Amino acid sequence: MTPAIEFQAVGRSFGDVVAVTDLTISVPAGSITVLLGPNGAGKTTTVRLTTGALRADTGTVRVHGLDPIADGEQVRRRCGVVPPKPAMYDRLSGWDNLAFAADLFGVSRAGIEEAAGRFGIAHALGQTVGGYSTGMRTRLALARAFLHDPDVLLLDEPTAGLDPESARAVLTLITELASTGRSILMCTHLLHEAEGIADQVALMVNGSVRALGAPRMLADRYIERPLVLLDAEDRTVFESIGERPEVRNTRWNGALEVELESLGALPDLVTSLVADGARLTRVEPQAGSLSDLYFEMQRVHGSDT
Amino acid sequence: MNWARVRTIVRTDLRQLFKSRDYWGPLIVLAFLFFVVIPGMALFSVTQVESNDFVAQLNNMLDTLPGSIQAGVVEGSPGARAAYVLAVYLLAPIAVVVPLTVSSAVGAHAIVGEREKGTGEFMAHAPVSIHEIYVGKLLASLIPGYLATIAGFAVYSLVANTLAGPLLGGWFFPTAGWWLLILWVLPPFLAVALAIIVWVSGRMKSTAASQQAASLVSLPVILLAYGVAGGVVVNPTRGALVIGAVAWTIAITALVAGAKAFDRERLLGFGG
Numbered sequence: 001m002t003p004a005i006e007f008q009a010v011g012r013s014f015g016d017v018v019a020v021t022d023l024t025i026s027v028p029a030g031s032i033t034v035l036l037g038p039n040g041a042g043k044t045t046t047v048r049l050t051t052g053a054l055r056a057d058t059g060t061v062r063v064h065g066l067d068p069i070a071d072g073e074q075v076r077r078r079c080g081v082v083p084p085k086p087a088m089y090d091r092l093s094g095w096d097n098l099a100f101a102a103d104l105f106g107v108s109r110a111g112i113e114e115a116a117g118r119f120g121i122a123h124a125l126g127q128t129v130g131g132y133s134t135g136m137r138t139r140l141a142l143a144r145a146f147l148h149d150p151d152v153l154l155l156d157e158p159t160a161g162l163d164p165e166s167a168r169a170v171l172t173l174i175t176e177l178a179s180t181g182r183s184i185l186m187c188t189h190l191l192h193e194a195e196g197i198a199d200q201v202a203l204m205v206n207g208s209v210r211a212l213g214a215p216r217m218l219a220d221r222y223i224e225r226p227l228v229l230l231d232a233e234d235r236t237v238f239e240s241i242g243e244r245p246e247v248r249n250t251r252w253n254g255a256l257e258v259e260l261e262s263l264g265a266l267p268d269l270v271t272s273l274v275a276d277g278a279r280l281t282r283v284e285p286q287a288g289s290l291s292d293l294y295f296e297m298q299r300v301h302g303s304d305t
Numbered sequence: 306m307n308w309a310r311v312r313t314i315v316r317t318d319l320r321q322l323f324k325s326r327d328y329w330g331p332l333i334v335l336a337f338l339f340f341v342v343i344p345g346m347a348l349f350s351v352t353q354v355e356s357n358d359f360v361a362q363l364n365n366m367l368d369t370l371p372g373s374i375q376a377g378v379v380e381g382s383p384g385a386r387a388a389y390v391l392a393v394y395l396l397a398p399i400a401v402v403v404p405l406t407v408s409s410a411v412g413a414h415a416i417v418g419e420r421e422k423g424t425g426e427f428m429a430h431a432p433v434s435i436h437e438i439y440v441g442k443l444l445a446s447l448i449p450g451y452l453a454t455i456a457g458f459a460v461y462s463l464v465a466n467t468l469a470g471p472l473l474g475g476w477f478f479p480t481a482g483w484w485l486l487i488l489w490v491l492p493p494f495l496a497v498a499l500a501i502i503v504w505v506s507g508r509m510k511s512t513a514a515s516q517q518a519a520s521l522v523s524l525p526v527i528l529l530a531y532g533v534a535g536g537v538v539v540n541p542t543r544g545a546l547v548i549g550a551v552a553w554t555i556a557i558t559a560l561v562a563g564a565k566a567f568d569r570e571r572l573l574g575f576g577g
Contacts, residue, residue, distance in 0.1 A: 014575060048430075048573065051429070051430045052569070053426075053570070053572070053573060054569075054570055054575070055569075055570070072432075072434075073432045073434065074432075076430055076432040077432040081426075081427075081430040083423070083426040083427065083430075085423045085426070087423025087424045087426060088424065089317065089321055089424060091321050091324040092317070092320060092321060092324070096320065100313060101427070103310070103313040104310055104313055104431045104433050154430075
């Protein structure tokens with residue numbers, strides 16, 4: 001199956017500044033790929049190279065097999081982009097802004113109402129965008145990106161400036177869109193928002209991908225010692241837990257975070273604690289959050305050059 | 306070239322312009338000043354005030370001009386001759402200054418404005434060709450200036466005919482030279498100036514810098530157009546037609562060069 005997006009050894013510099021180098025990544029169709037990385041890692045450049053807004057100096061970029069430079073119009077027609085800064089024509093109304101996009105993409109006026117309704121901005125379409133809040137602007141930007149029903153979505157910090165409720169709604173919608181076969185490339189440095197929705201995670205550092213794979217796979221590779229959260233009615237039962245051979249480390253963080261040699265040691269640990277009279281109220285193995293994964297990958301690859 | 310998309314870009318830019326009172330307010334004042342107030346006062350002074358120094362000076366100046374030009378001036382009293390000279394010859398450059406000023410203000414903002422607002426990012430990702438964007442931006446800059454000129458020209462005609470017409474035996478304006486200037490000579494000068502200004506706009510980091518640079522680069526064009534305008538209205542012969550044709554050739558060359566130099570990355574603030 002042709003990947004939705006494919007970068008092969010792509011490089012792009014701006015003068016002496018290397019934005020991406022030897023970037024190789026494949027976004028499978030119908031999946032969500034999250035680009036993680038600090039500011040300046042090359043995430044936005046990757047999005048811009050995907051649509052042909054920027055031209056690669058080296059390597060090849062393909063979107064559903066099409067070259068974004070040679071077949072730019074076709075590629076851009078298939079892509080919906082939410083840029084990092086939801087910029088609009090402030091003097092125009094929300095409706096005018098969407099109508100502008102609709103006319104460029106050849107979308108009917110009914111499509112405007114549908115997209116605006118989907119992102120809860122339909123009620124404000126008559127207002128001048130200059131008076132919009134950040135959240136309203138982001139919703140309008142999302143509606144604009146989805147207007148032409150693209151099958152590739154490039155979301156560059158799509159929840160920036162949104163309140164938690166709206167951000168969650170957007171992330172839910174992104175998951176729903178992926179389930180309908182759309183391919184999504186999402187850039188973020190907010191780890192919690194990629195948590196649970198990413199089919200594939202790529203860690204970008206200094207313009208190249210240093211680690212790529214499913215979160216679970218990467219967690220297995222990078223997070224060697226599993227964590228378990230424990231709590232009990234009487235916490236004194238944990239006083240000597242650090243002396244057990246299967247326990248590497250412990251610390252209190254609301255509950256007791258126990259770093260084990262392996263997850264296989266957990267049943268024995270629990271049995272032993274119960275046998276000692278502990279009435280456990282919490283036994284929660286931590287799969288290794290994306291946040292843990294990110295920092296671990298950063299630790300391993302962050303200083304690579 | 307998809308003209309529907311070009312129209313969309315033009316329409317959106319003009320709509321924004323129309324909603325920017327801070328932009329068109331001063332320009333209306335400028336146009337009113339150049340097309341109504343200054344010519345109105347000048348014509349009023351030569352037509353309503355008998356034997357003033359200004360009339361005498363205009364008649365003296367007319368006597369020094371070549372016979373072919375003098376032949377084009379209607380016969381009549383010194384006041385009538387002065388009114389004709391003033392209305393037809395001396396105020397011609399107004400028709401150059403106003404459109405170039407109006408259009409250069411819009412054109413200077415064309416590309417760098419998109420970049421500053423961040424809306425260039427959307428354009429860069431949209432299924433619209435770079436030439437469609439270029440032509441759209443160019444037309445959106447040209448139309449306000451040219452419309453201001455046409456409207457101003459109409460108002461100026463009314464002012465000139467109302468104030469000087471009774472002395473000159475009825476409606477005398479526009480003359481053939483003015484038609485030639487407005488319809489044939491002025492548009493290519495406007496296009497040349499805009500080709501340069503939009504090119505500059507794609508390379509500047511801010512609108513303010515672009516406006517400064519646009520003023521500098523368009524000044525020679527304005528001065529040239531100023532001189533040509535005077536010549537065309539004074540002597541609307543085949544030579545004037547040739548001047549227009551040469552200007553069109555230069556304009557088309559400049560526009561093609563501008564289009565070739567413009568690329569998608571300019572919308573994002575890159576490119577070279």
